[in-house]
Amino acid sequence: MSAEDPEQQDGQEDDEDLQYFVRIGQTDLDGTKSVERSLSEMNGIGRRAARIIAQNTGISRTATFGRLDDDEIDAIVEEVEGFAENNPEWLANHQGYYSGEVTHETGNDLDLTRRQDINRLQMISAYRGVRHQRGQKVRGQRTRSTGRSEGTIGVNVEAIKEEAEEGGEE
DSSP: OTTHHHHHHHHHHHHHHOOSEEEETTEEEETTSBHHHHHHTSTTOOHHHHHHHHHHHTOOTTSBGGGSOHHHHHHHHHHHHTHHHHSOGGGSSEEOTTTOOEEOOOTHHHHHHHHHHHHHHHHTTOHHHHHHHHTOOOSSOOOSSSOOOSOOOSOOHHHHHHHHHHHHHO
8 A cells, every 4th residue: 555655645746736728818728728719729829839839948849738837838828928029920821901910819809800801892792791790701712502591402201291291181
C-alpha cells in the first residue's frame, strides 16, 4: 500500500496545479487540453493560428494549457490580441470596408463584425446582401438540386397512400 500512496499523492498534486478553465477575453478555454487545441476552440482562431501563436510566444504547442504559469498565459493573451500586427496581413481574418485596416477578430467581436458586414450588404442591396435576405446560397454554389429549404419537390408517396386508403374505406 505504501507504494501506491505516493502515486496517488503525485496525481492529486498534479490536479491541484491544473487550471481547468483559462479565460482569454470573454472565452473560457479548456485547461486540460494542449495549448494548440485549446486555442483552436476559440472563435476566430484555427489550428494554424494557434500553432503560430504558440510558436511566437516560445511555448510548446503540446504543453497542457492549464499547467502554464501566469506569465506564459499573459504572453499568449497578448499574442492573441496583437495577432494582426505580429503576422502577415493574409493571415488576419478581417479587412475593414471603410478604412481598409486589417484586423484579426476573435470571440464575440467576430460574430458582431460578421453581422455588421452582412447588414451593410443588405442595406445597399448588393447581390450578396439580397441572397442573405432570401436565405439562399451566397458564394456561387449550385442551387439546381441542393439548398432547397421548402421541403421535397416531387411525388409525395405517403399522401397518395393515405388517399388510396380513404378511397378504399368508402
